[in-house]
Amino acid sequence: MSLPRAPALSGIHHVALICSDYARSRAFYVDMLGLEVLAEHHRTARDSWKLDLALPDGSQLELFSFPEPPPRPSRPEAQGLRHLAFRVAALEPVIEHLGRHGVACEPIRVDEYTGRRFTFFADPDDLPLELYEIT
Structure with missing residues (x-):
């Protein structure tokens, strides 16, 4: 059925x-x-x-x-929401903006399945955020 x-x-x-x-x-x-x-x-x-x-x-x-509020266990990756991804037109301007304000981004990676570029950074509570480039 x-x-x-x-x-x-x-x-x-x-x-x-x-x-x-x-x-x-x-x-x-x-x-x-x-x-x-x-x-x-x-x-x-x-x-x-x-x-x-x-x-x-x-x-x-x-x-x-x-x-x-209790802290969110994140590393190693915990069950539940893994990260929040924001769509951007270009990574570099956003990465530079964040860097000027003391927010570090991980090195840019390429999605092995889509070929699109992305990077991760964290919010003030260390929640994982992603920038995903859609040109």
Whole structure:
């Protein structure tokens, strides 16, 4: 017996991240990476911030803060979300921009299956982020 065909998914609406230091992460994603603030709310009952950020393609990043969140095990790679990849037109200008602000990127690699170039860097909480070049 086969399952009925699922309705088509049309894209990713948002990815949610929990940060350890809201002000530091807000500055990183807004000032450093240039994401547009859509909405920002402090939820007093939870002592938590929620920041909705827009990417140019219409997808969103939600940034949350909670009192004393446990750290995410990342290395060796933990089960769950592996990394968040941002599409860029060219790697070098973004890598240079990040470098001028003290953010180190790994050496550029080439995807063995697509031939596209990419690199990794980390956000203030050491969450793995990727730049993936689509020319």
